[in-house]
Amino acid sequence: MAYLAPTEFVTKMVDSGESKLLMSTRDTLIRSFMAGAMLALGAAFAVTITVNTGNALLGALLFPGCFILLYLLGYDLLTGVFTLAPLAVLDKRPGATWAGVFRNWALVFCGNFAGAFMVAVFMAIIFTFGFSEAPNAVGVKIGHIGEGRTVGYSAHGAAGMLTLFIRGVMCNWMVSTGVVAAMMSTSVSGKAIGMWIPIALFFYMGFEHSIVNMFLFPSGLLLGGNFTVMDYLVWNEIPTVIGNLVGGLTFVGAMLYSTHYKTAPKRKIA
Numbered sequence: 001m002a003y004l005a006p007t008e009f010v011t012k013m014v015d016s017g018e019s020k021l022l023m024s025t026r027d028t029l030i031r032s033f034m035a036g037a038m039l040a041l042g043a044a045f046a047v048t049i050t051v052n053t054g055n056a057l058l059g060a061l062l063f064p065g066c067f068i069l070l071y072l073l074g075y076d077l078l079t080g081v082f083t084l085a086p087l088a089v090l091d092k093r094p095g096a097t098w099a100g101v102f103r104n105w106a107l108v109f110c111g112n113f114a115g116a117f118m119v120a121v122f123m124a125i126i127f128t129f130g131f132s133e134a135p136n137a138v139g140v141k142i143g144h145i146g147e148g149r150t151v152g153y154s155a156h157g158a159a160g161m162l163t164l165f166i167r168g169v170m171c172n173w174m175v176s177t178g179v180v181a182a183m184m185s186t187s188v189s190g191k192a193i194g195m196w197i198p199i200a201l202f203f204y205m206g207f208e209h210s211i212v213n214m215f216l217f218p219s220g221l222l223l224g225g226n227f228t229v230m231d232y233l234v235w236n237e238i239p240t241v242i243g244n245l246v247g248g249l250t251f252v253g254a255m256l257y258s259t260h261y262k263t264a265p266k267r268k269i270a
Helices: 006-022 025-053 056-062 064-072 078-090 098-128 137-148 157-184 188-204 210-222 229-261
Strands: none
Touching: 006 078, 006 098, 006 157, 006 229, 025 056, 025 064, 025 098, 025 137, 025 210, 056 064, 056 188, 064 157, 064 188, 078 098, 078 157, 078 210, 078 229, 098 137, 098 210, 137 210, 157 188, 157 229, 210 229
């Protein structure tokens, strides 16, 4: 479980950001599609555990397994590239531009959504026996999650929107911390341990993750949740994406970059 010092793993963060910006469109879409699909499976797994055991903590503790697998497989989530891709531009790496960053974010968003939506359809088929009967208990639970985290926020107006945004910020503070924690170690076990706690924390605390929501809310609509596509976009996905961007880029990427990569000069003692 070899540990890398902050100056070493922050350099890896910048290198990773550069790699993602220079990746081909095909590879970016494939990797983001698979990331969205695997994270969606993790969310379905966690909700199923919670419903079947009545223990939400157990679901949250096991959810990080799929997150860890997708990162070990080299797949890309929007929340991670929000944090890493801009660092290559800040460091003025060759070929790294803001246009490239926005292109990468757009491609990863599309890939993540396609993968998560595919799993949403697959799980809706499973939960309803091919839409031939009413959703089972897990399907009903997912529908209620969609209602509570859309119309539940809208019922509180501006205060609800603020709460949603802050939950998005807090989410990617934790998720991106997990992504960076994987770079702290050179062993599989070390990477997994580093990722586990921040990912379990965000899930159990009910923070808003844009890619998890790409599964939960389309699933909820397919399973009869009492909310609309516009509710999902306005009162969850769009503010969550913005909150995830702010949380990951400011509290993780910018902070680590500024203090461990572009370190301020040491004080001179008179």
